[in-house]
Amino acid sequence: MTDTTQTVEMKxxxxxxxxxxxALLLNNSLATGGLIVLxxxxxxxxxxxxxxxxDPDVTAPVDRLQPVFSDGHLLGTDHLGRDLLSRLxxxxxxSLAVGLSAxxxxxxxxxxxxxxxxxxxxxxxxxIMRGIDMVMAFPYILLALAIVAVLGPGLLNALYAxxxxxxxxxxxxxxxxxxGLSRREFVDAARLSGKSPAQILFLEILPNVLPVIVITMSxxxxxxxxxxxxxxxxxxxxQPPQADLGSMLGEGRKILFTAPHVSVIPGLMIFxxxxxxxxxxxxxxxxxxxxxxxxxxxxxxxxTAVERGDAPVPPPSGKGGVLDVRDxxxxxxxxxxxxxxxxxxxxxxxxxxxxxxxxxxxSGKSVxxxxxxxxxxxxxxxxxxxxxxxxxxxxxxxxxxxxxxxxGSAVAYVFQDPLSTLHPLxxxxxxxxxxxxxxxxxxxxxxxxxxxxxxSLVRIPNAKERLSAYPxxxxxxxxxxxxxxxxxxxxxxxxxxxxPTTALDVTVQSQILTLMNGLRRDRNAAILFITHDFGVVSxxxxxxxxxxxxxIVETGRTNEVLASPQHPYTAKLIECVPVLGEPERRLxxxxxxxxxxxxxxxxxxxxxxxxxxxxxxxxxxxxxxxSREDRGVRCLYPLNTEGAA
Amino acid sequence: xxxxxxxxxxxxxxxxxxxxxxxFLIMAMIPGDPATAILGSYATPENVARLNRELGLDKTLFExxxxxxxxxxQGDLGRSYTLNRPVLDEVLERFSATLILxxxxxxxxxxxxxxxxIVSAVRQYGWADKIITLLVLVGISTPSFWLGLILILIFAxxxxxxxxxxxxxxxxxxxxxxxxxxxxxxxxxLSVVATGVIARLTxxxxxxxxxxxxxxxxxxxxxxxxKVIYKHxxxxxxxxxxxxxGIQAGFVIGGAVYIETVFQWPGIGSMxxxxxxxxxxxxxxxxxxxxxxxxxxxxxxxxxxxxxxxxxxx
Numbered sequence: 010m011t012d013t014t015q016t017v018e019m020k021x022x023x024x025x026x027x028x029x030x031x032a033l034l035l036n037n038s039l040a041t042g043g044l045i046v047l048x049x050x051x052x053x054x055x056x057x058x059x060x061x062x063x064d065p066d067v068t069a070p071v072d073r074l075q076p077v078f079s080d081g082h083l084l085g086t087d088h089l090g091r092d093l094l095s096r097l098x099x100x101x102x103x104s105l106a107v108g109l110s111a112x113x114x115x116x117x118x119x120x121x122x123x124x125x126x127x128x129x130x131x132x133x134x135x136x137i138m139r140g141i142d143m144v145m146a147f148p149y150i151l152l153a154l155a156i157v158a159v160l161g162p163g164l165l166n167a168l169y170a171x172x173x174x175x176x177x178x179x180x181x182x183x184x185x186x187x188x189g190l191s192r193r194e195f196v197d198a199a200r201l202s203g204k205s206p207a208q209i210l211f212l213e214i215l216p217n218v219l220p221v222i223v224i225t226m227s228x229x230x231x232x233x234x235x236x237x238x239x240x241x242x243x244x245x246x247x248q249p250p251q252a253d254l255g256s257m258l259g260e261g262r263k264i265l266f267t268a269p270h271v272s273v274i275p276g277l278m279i280f281x282x283x284x285x286x287x288x289x290x291x292x293x294x295x296x297x298x299x300x301x302x303x304x305x306x307x308x309x310x311x312x313t314a315v316e317r318g319d320a321p322v323p324p325p326s327g328k329g330g331v332l333d334v335r336d337x338x339x340x341x342x343x344x345x346x347x348x349x350x351x352x353x354x355x356x357x358x359x360x361x362x363x364x365x366x367x368x369x370x371x372s373g374k375s376v377x378x379x380x381x382x383x384x385x386x387x388x389x390x391x392x393x394x395x396x397x398x399x400x401x402x403x404x405x406x407x408x409x410x411x412x413x414x415x416x417g418s419a420v421a422y423v424f425q426d427p428l429s430t431l432h433p434l435x436x437x438x439x440x441x442x443x444x445x446x447x448x449x450x451x452x453x454x455x456x457x458x459x460x461x462x463x464x465s466l467v468r469i470p471n472a473k474e475r476l477s478a479y480p481x482x483x484x485x486x487x488x489x490x491x492x493x494x495x496x497x498x499x500x501x502x503x504x505x506x507x508x509p510t511t512a513l514d515v516t517v518q519s520q521i522l523t524l525m526n527g528l529r530r531d532r533n534a535a536i537l538f539i540t541h542d543f544g545v546v547s548x549x550x551x552x553x554x555x556x557x558x559x560x561i562v563e564t565g566r567t568n569e570v571l572a573s574p575q576h577p578y579t580a581k582l583i584e585c586v587p588v589l590g591e592p593e594r595r596l597x598x599x600x601x602x603x604x605x606x607x608x609x610x611x612x613x614x615x616x617x618x619x620x621x622x623x624x625x626x627x628x629x630x631x632x633x634x635x636s637r638e639d640r641g642v643r644c645l646y647p648l649n650t651e652g653a654a
Numbered sequence: 655x656x657x658x659x660x661x662x663x664x665x666x667x668x669x670x671x672x673x674x675x676x677x678f679l680i681m682a683m684i685p686g687d688p689a690t691a692i693l694g695s696y697a698t699p700e701n702v703a704r705l706n707r708e709l710g711l712d713k714t715l716f717e718x719x720x721x722x723x724x725x726x727x728q729g730d731l732g733r734s735y736t737l738n739r740p741v742l743d744e745v746l747e748r749f750s751a752t753l754i755l756x757x758x759x760x761x762x763x764x765x766x767x768x769x770x771x772i773v774s775a776v777r778q779y780g781w782a783d784k785i786i787t788l789l790v791l792v793g794i795s796t797p798s799f800w801l802g803l804i805l806i807l808i809f810a811x812x813x814x815x816x817x818x819x820x821x822x823x824x825x826x827x828x829x830x831x832x833x834x835x836x837x838x839x840x841x842x843x844l845s846v847v848a849t850g851v852i853a854r855l856t857x858x859x860x861x862x863x864x865x866x867x868x869x870x871x872x873x874x875x876x877x878x879x880x881k882v883i884y885k886h887x888x889x890x891x892x893x894x895x896x897x898x899x900g901i902q903a904g905f906v907i908g909g910a911v912y913i914e915t916v917f918q919w920p921g922i923g924s925m926x927x928x929x930x931x932x933x934x935x936x937x938x939x940x941x942x943x944x945x946x947x948x949x950x951x952x953x954x955x956x957x958x959x960x961x962x963x964x965x966x967x968x
Contacts, residue, residue, distance in 0.1 A: 143672040146953075147946045150908030151926075155680050158930040158938040235797055239912055242799050243927050258800060262916070269807050276800030284795035291791075308778045308864045311879045384870055417876035424874075429867040434889050434964055444875045479965045495875065 040292020046285035050278075054102040063092035065099040066250050074268045087257075087271045088264050096252055097278055103253035104279070107168050107246075108234030114172035115233070116226050119179020124218065126180065127187025128210050138184065141177045149174050150236065157245045164237075164253065167246035171236050179225055186221050190214050220297045227290035231283040238279050254279050309386030312412060313339075313379075315405045316391050330357040331535050332381070332420075332503050337395035339373075339380045342388070346607040350376040352559035353395065355633075356537070358503065363529060363536040365550030365567065367543060367582065371603055373559035374539045378507045381537075382416050399503070418448040421496035425508040427488035431480040437464075437491050438476030444498040463494040467524060486517035493525065500532065507539045522548050543586045547571055552639060555579045558614035559606050561633060565640035573649035575642040578615045613644070621646055658968055659958055666954050670947055674726065677943045678719050681935055731940035736932045741940035745922065749944055752921035754833070755914070756906045758841040763848035763906070764899055770849070771856020771895075776883055778861065786853065793850035798909050802843045802916035809839060818917065840917040844909050848902040855898050859891035866890070893964045900956030904949050 053060075063082075069090035077085045084093035126137040144152065156170035190196060191214065199213045240246040241255030242262075249256070254275045261272030339351035351373045358364050366374045379385045381397045381404060397404040399419060404412065424430040432440060441460040445451065451459065457476070464472035467490040480488055489509060496504055506525065510518040526549050529536055538550055546553050546567060554564040555576065563576040574580040601618040604610060612627040613619070619626070626645055635641040636650075689697070689705040697705075706712050710721050725731070731741035774786040810818035816839045863869065864887050872886045911923035918924065922941050929937040961967045 139672075143669070143676060146669050146673060146950050147676070147942075148904035148908045148949045150905075150911055151942055151945055154911065154926055154930065155677070155938060155942045158926075158935060159680055159683055162931065231795065238797060239799060242797075242912065243915055245927070245930060258797075258803075262803060265803055265806065266811055272800070272803055273807075276797060276803065279797045279800065280795055283797070284791065287791060287795050308775060308861050311873060311882070382874065384874055386865070413876050413878065415876070416874055422871075422874040424867060424871060426867065430871045432868040432872070432886055432890075433966060434893070435886075443877070447876050481966050492871075495871075 037292045037295065039288050040295075043285040043288025043290075043292065046281060047289055050101060050282055050285065051105065053098060054105055057098045057102050060098065062095040062098060065091060065096040065252070067091065074264070074271070076268075077270050077274075084274055085268075085270055087260065088268070093271065093274060096257060097254075097274060100252050100254045100257050100275060101278055101282070103164070103247065103251070104234055104238055104255065104282070107164060107237045107253060108230060111168050111172040111175065111233045111237060112226055112230040114168075115175035115229070116179055116222055118172075119176040119225075120183045120218070120222050122176065122180040123183025123185075124187050124210055124214065127184040128191045128206065128214065130188070130191070134184070137180070141180050144174070145177045145181075147174075150239070153236065153240065154245070157240060162245040162248060164241070164247040164251060167237050167240040170240070171233050175229055175233060178229060179222070182221055182225050183218055186218050187214055190217055224294050224297050227286075227293045231286035231290065234286070235279065235283055254282075307388050309388070312383040312387070312409055313385040314387040314391040315383075317394050317396075317405065330359040330362070331400060332356070332358040332537070333398040334377075334381065335396050335398070337377065337380060337397060338393045339376050339385055339390060340393045341390050348605075348607040349393075349559055349609065350390075350606055351380060352606070352609070354556075354559075354561055356554065356561075358535045358537055360502070360535050361529060361533040362552070363526075363538055363550045365538045365540060365546040365553040366556055367540060367546055367553055368556035369541060369582075369603055371606075372556040373606070374541075374556045375507050376559075377556070378422075378505050378537060378539050381505065382420050382422070383412055384422070414448070417444060417496075417501075418499040419501060420503045420505060421499070421501035423489070423492050423496045423504065423506040423509045426512045427485060427492050428480065428512075430492060431488060433480055435479075436476065437478050437480065437483070441476070441491065441495055441498065444495040448499045459498070460494075463498060464491070466497065466528075467491070467494045469494070484517075485513050486520065489513060489517075489521055490524070493521070493528075497528065497532075501534060503535045503537065504529075505537045505539075508541070509538075510545060511540070511542075518545070519548070525549065543571065543583050555582065558604055558609060560614070560643065561641075562615065562643045563641065564633075569640060575640075575647035575649055576615075576644045577619050577621055577648060580648055655962070655968065658961060662954055662957055666950055669950055673943065673946050673950065674723055675719070677939055677946070678722055681939050682715060682718070726943075731943070732936040734929075734934055734937040736929070736934045736937070741936050744925070744937065745940045745944050748920065748922040748925045748941070749948070751919060752907065752910050752914070752923060752945075753948075755837065755840055755844065755919055755921055756903070756910050758837055759844040759848070759906050759910075760899070760903055762841060763845040763852055763902065766845070767849045767852025768856050768892075768895065770853035771891075772860055772883070772888065774853065774857040775860035775864065783857075786857075790850040790853050793846045794854075796846065798843055798847060799912040799916050801846060802840065802913055805839050805843055806916070840913045840919055843916075844906060844913045847909065848906050851902060851905075852895065852899060856891060856895050859894045860887055862894075863887045863890040889963065893960055896956050896960045896963065897953075900953040903952045903956075907945055907949060 069086070072082070072086050072090040073088055075082045075086040075090075077083075079085055082092050082094065084097060086092055087096070122137055122141070126134045147155075152174045153167075153170040156173060157166055160166035160169065196209060196213055199209045204212070237246060238253065238255030238258070241253050242259040244256070244259055247253040247256040249260075252260075257275040258272050258279070261268070261275065265272055334354060334356040337351055337354045338349065341348040341350055354373075354377055356364065356366075356377075366377060368374045376385055376390075380392055383392075383404070385392070392405055396406075399415065404415070407415075431437070435443075438457075438460055441463060442456045445456050445459050445463075449456075449459075460476060461472045464475055469475055469487060469490050475483075475487075480491070483491065489512075493509070496506075504525075509525070510521050513521065522545065525536065525538075528534065536549075538546070540546060550567045552565065553567045553570050554561045555570070555578065556562065557578050563570065563574065563579045565575075570579060571583060574583055604614050604617070610616065610627065612625075612629055613622075613631050616622045616626045623646065631643055631645060633641045633643040689702045689711065693701055693705060710718055713721070729742055731745065733739070734741050734744055737744055770786045770790070774783045777783045806818040809815045817836055818839075860883075864883075869882060869887055872882045877886070907923075910919075910921060911926060913919065914921040914923035915927055922945060926938060926941050929935075929941065
């Protein structure tokens, strides 16, 4: 219970002191570094008139092409003998001013167009967006070149050109957000309270759009500085004697072979400027757009990490099932707190038997199923203890290679939503053939024949033609049949079905259940059937285990548990199943919510929602009491005990 | 599928028309009198009037557009007054050189970008990921025209491995080794930024895909990690990356303007820069139009590839 107290202590700290935007930004060391460099460059550029610099435009032919670190010229001189340090700082000033102005202009007009298009909708939207599309149909720099060609070379014209070609980026981004916002309740409320469209747009919507504008600005400003420098480099931007970083580079290029420092130095400055802006911009984006924050997209590895602190539990002696799960514990570590999704689960599954695991969402039943073959995503998940024995082989101790061999052949899975669990870009046949070919050394023709056979087995009509269908072309029931066919491809000993019928309508659900039941009888496969629905359990399961807050609270033969539930939670769950012809039956969900598994209370986890709770229920460890061979309950004051005894 | 491609081609026609309108309007918006601009400020009024008549500038804007587009359909984009040859001939000749450069760069950035992105995603937070992420940041922050100069300094001046310029004979006379010799530096330089962008996007797309349910299904089937990543995850990630490669084509062609100038590559970019400084506006107009049309067609191609990859889009 030390973990619990730790998390309790941590909680208020995290909620009361939610870090501000700036604090989050400074947390990111790269963004901080970028900000420091950027601020330093900006300060130096701003202070240019105050610094003891040589006049950037005074030529001194005698001192031409002085190298770096020469006397009086720290960075040397160019082909006209002008001091490079001074020109660099003054040039940076110009480049910064031009880049920032272009960004502000593009942001202003682009956001305005986007706001109007997104809010007005209809014809205005179509008109504006078609125009934007048209501009975006041009390669970006090319359009800027065309504009400069018309306006004539010059720094201001380059600025306009770069600003103009960037307007579409802003318009598109802002329009999308505005479109979403203008259908929200607060906008409706403002409209009903008689505010004018302009008021709604600028007082209600604009503040919500502002973060997006800032993100787009921070990600484009570096680019705009680069592009204006590029136009100057080509001789189309700043005209002599005025100089920005790009035109310095362009002039230096002519003497690249004799005095490389003249072009290398301004290029380095552009690089430092743009790099620091990009680092900072990425940081800003991460803070303002948490969806993109690094770490929110963590890649799960191929197999759940196993970190068993204690020695693994030995396999049960004597008659074990085909699958024996002993004291299995699975945890998730998220943001410093540990969620004990599965807190010590024991299961035994004999060949040809169907065991149901029932519980509300969040009870840990799916995690239990995934843990067995190491399919719980790591990070953040890990198996923290216990063991799972498949025919006496500890699945948490075998090699990755071995587990890969067992997956899909000895133990096969059927998952909940067949649309998301089938790969959308491969045909049903591809996926089925892959399942067969991975574990059986068959020729292509044999694999195909087997695939057709499997599809017929799960009663898919026109099996041969269906092989070339994509998942989205099939109905939900058909897709789930394909998933079941895939699971059956290698005559698995254990079939783990994780809510296989939840996404399906009732008729299809009963067809799938009948199908699975038939297959179990025919092939003597064991089924671990995860569901939240006691109705489904009664249709297919021999035995049932009820899970709550990561532990089994009651287990027994299905008909016994259904007829005389002993745990108050089981009783409530059974009450939730509607029965035909009993309309007066109470169908209200169980009051309250299951406890969060990073902060489990002492004693019974169900105590807070239990009508029969007594003080003793809230302390100590409550054991799963096995009353008869396969009947057990984790409750101090069970129901219906006389009936079961 | 054929019907889809036909539909997409039809949809591209209004876009192409839109392009001609924009290009035409930009050129029509030139401040001042184009005839004076072409002839210079010392031209006599009679000469100006005659040139205006010759250029059709005494007619309304709409009439001018109709005449212009009519000529365009006959392959007549006017005559370059600086080169004294038909604009279309010059533009097509230059464009083929740009296609070689930009096409090579696009292949390079696609291959390197996708590979780097995959490695980065698979080794998330590992050393390879950190190094790639840093290189990507450096790559997209480096001015390509400056990088070109640096590469010339290193590989052409100091190491003497590749030439700094001198690609004059794209049309006839040059053999493949010579072409590759001249192409290496500019193509590499041009591909750097796009490689970074594609790598970044591929990484995000791969990470997104690897969390999908169907990847768990692939693992539950007992597939090797290599198949899970390079077959199941990569194909899905590619669907998102292909349109970005299409967009990057635009940036590569645009970037070619700098790179062609730096390496004196006889392509359309360096032609445009010269034409702008000599105010040869018909040449600018023709060049912009041809490149923009090619870009539209390439994006069409990217769309079709995306649809081939993803049956749901058909």
